[in-house]
Amino acid sequence: MKATAKAHPIQGLVKYHGMRDEERRFPYHDSISVCTAPSHTKTTVEFDADRDEDAYVVDGEELSGHGADRVRAVVDRVRDLADVDDRVRLESRNSFPSNVGLGSSSSGFAAAAMACVAAAGLDFSRPEISTIARLGSSSAARAVTGGFSDLHTGLNDDDCRSERIESSLEDDVRVVAGLVPSYKETEQAHREAADSHMFEARLAHIHDQLVEMRDALREGSFERVFETAEHDSLSLAATTMTGPTGWVYWQPDTLEIFNAVRRLRREESVPVYFSTDTGASVYVNTTDEYVDRVEELVADCGVETSVWEVGGPATVLSEDEALF
Template identity: 80%
Template structure:
């Protein structure tokens, strides 16, 4: 009745933007990402008949309102699928991140992936990771890809049979390094998704996104570093254009964000294989190879508040009971 799971956050490579169904969190189109490790979320859950109600604690704070509702949606789906009587007991969930949250580094993806993984285990559900990805998706669409790990592709669809994540094999996995440049600035991805379709740039994004997805899948299969991350860089600019031209005119980037962009382009002009990428936030992913990671980090450190060097992470996993948070 108790389980602990770990999941790595994602960096969007070809990102989804906007949802055709907010309740089921069904995106308008496919999306591809990579998981970043060793950054992770660890979550412990326990179904306990002695509790009065469900409680969700993240980073030491009990969730309420919309944040609690998102976790409750994941839990409700687990209870719906479970045959075990104990899965109907109240649940206590605690979660903690090894990296900063709400700064554009994918904390919601690893958070809901770890929650879905732990809850299905504690409820005695025997599911594949693609099946678990459909549960995690109810909290965050990006969490579906954090469940399957590595380079993953979330397929768009109108149901759980179609809208699920699968892992994509690529010879790049071992050599990619991600220098995360932290630029502190609180952001709210939910707002950006909610008004994405109201941007006059949204239809233009939909018109070219399928070509980018095809390019990304082919480049990953071929192990072509430059094609993969040049495509990711271009997709980041496209996403920002759509976000900035929505009704609220969201501009997430800060001066330090643009400084990192310029530094990356200067490095590239000098022959370094390096590309920038952002999700909805001011922090920057700087993608390079193992050979150049130290050089790139030294440059990014000049502009970011903090840097972290990450590798491609694996799928969400169940941890030993000795690693439980409570």
């Protein structure tokens, strides 16, 4: 009972913030994202009746404490659904830096859920698997379905699951990731979300942004999609910065990239927009025609860059790609 899966991380376009149910990770509102490839997480899972306890290893480090608890939530759900009690060995590797605002938890839990389901011999659709991945990270639900995906809020698994949004933009979008290696904390920020005086203001306009994003994706309007994503990033930051802890994720390099992107858009009419999740690293969104110019611009800000395309859904890999 062993399987290996791969999933791509997400860039939040209309991001969720805060959870109405922390244990089952039901967010306050819907959220939309795009997967970024070839960045990925690969995970191998084996159910073994001879093991005495679970073991979870990510990038060579065995998890403990809260990190292990989040993985266990995914594994235990699969055990319940498959009606098995075998202990699990899980190993995971990321092809990109983690804990810097580039979505490693999304691809990590998506790959874990996909591998667990396959190893347990369950036959589920990706929207169904997204409800399992969500128990580790709400953003992971969207990494399961891939591409441009929409996680619907709700109070049960029938409602709170991810679905793909088909868009003609998938082939043309390019994402230049500007790596600003500043460690970020997301879990605590989610817990504090509702304590920000800006949170109610965000809830008041988030549904308009969701409607705009869905329509723009289906219409294939690059400018509408990524202008909305840029505005949503600023709204999210306003909420995190006004919570009890006053999380300020952005660093000087982050702001330098913002300003460079706006100058390029204004002075050269290049279709380019910035976006951030909860972290200092920056997604700079453009099209295939302009990606070389945009990467040059981001690199000139003194940061490491990666160029990504739109990634597909989480997939089960062949046996010869297993990590152990």
